[in-house]
Amino acid sequence: MPVYIDQLGRVVELPAAPRSIVSLVPSITELLYNLQLDEAVKGITKFCVHPESWFRHKTRVGGTKAINTTVIHEIQPDLIIANKEENVKEQVDELAKHYPVWISDVNNLTDALEMIEKIGLITNRVNNAIHLISQINTAFTSLKPYNALRNACYLIWRNPYMTIGKDTFIHDMLSRCGLKNIFGHTTRYPAIDTWQLSQCDLLLLSSEPFPFQQKHIEELKPHLPNTKMVLVDGEMFSWYGSRLLHAPAYYTSLLQSIA
Known part of the structure; x- marks a missing residue:
């Protein structure tokens, strides 16, 4: 064989x-x-x-x-x-x-x-x-990165809040969108506190593995009054098979919505 x-x-x-x-x-x-x-x-x-x-x-x-x-x-x-x-x-x-x-x-x-x-x-x-x-x-060639670098964080979990480090697939996708991961100095999936998000311009809350909803944005607003928060499709950021065919178009639409 x-x-x-x-x-x-x-x-x-x-x-x-x-x-x-x-x-x-x-x-x-x-x-x-x-x-x-x-x-x-x-x-x-x-x-x-x-x-x-x-x-x-x-x-x-x-x-x-x-x-x-x-x-x-x-x-x-x-x-x-x-x-x-x-x-x-x-x-x-x-x-x-x-x-x-x-x-x-x-x-x-x-x-x-x-x-x-x-x-x-x-x-x-x-x-x-x-x-x-x-x-x-x-x-991916057609993907136009965000034209003004924004400090971003991508949440994957709640209680505790967890995000993504520099050695993850999601981090690479954020970079290709022209977004700076504020936890890019960490590795894998660190747990964080809300106070650590103070420098975050854009907070992305994923649909998986934890299914973030609008109510979770409302919970965070008092702590992050100046941060734009958006619910995102986790499959588009973390599925690395043929889903990648559709990811760039999704990213383009997302970037246009936060411009």
Whole structure:
């Protein structure tokens, strides 16, 4: 069988054209759909909500951090696709004892495009992947960054408030929008207090993983009277598969709304 290298540098031996795939990563599940792998994908997580037809009809193998290994053993996949950040290492390591597991590690757009190319290779969808990458590159070429640098913060969680550091995919997306992450000196997902947001011109409140709503903006207004606050689509900032086709247009619309 062919040997491939995943994004952690692991050697993975796979069939030339996997016919029974389990995806443990929502954004990659959507990518597999766009690569036209409907017949091959047998299992997805309960958070793999796109496409809706797969969410309704594909076998669910638990959550991204609570994998139901019994269901996976029933599927007997010849390829499992996981992610370093979204899945629990111990669970992935256990699955790797029984099945080929290809692990992605995406922290910026370059990583995302590499991931798409490599998944196209391991699933025998190279041409589809190359075409998709070309479309994404074209879409990002048309993105015009915000013309006046604004100090921004992106909230992903409440109680405690949590934001994003410099080594995250979301940080890279903010940078491409011409926004300066005021927590760009930190790493991963630090917890913060409201007083730390005083230098923030623009506060983006994500729809996931915590579903921020207008009422949460109202809670913050007394603490941040001079800060513009906007609810944003978390999928557009954190999904690094084929959703990237639509992200630049979303960013353009968002930037126009806050101008």
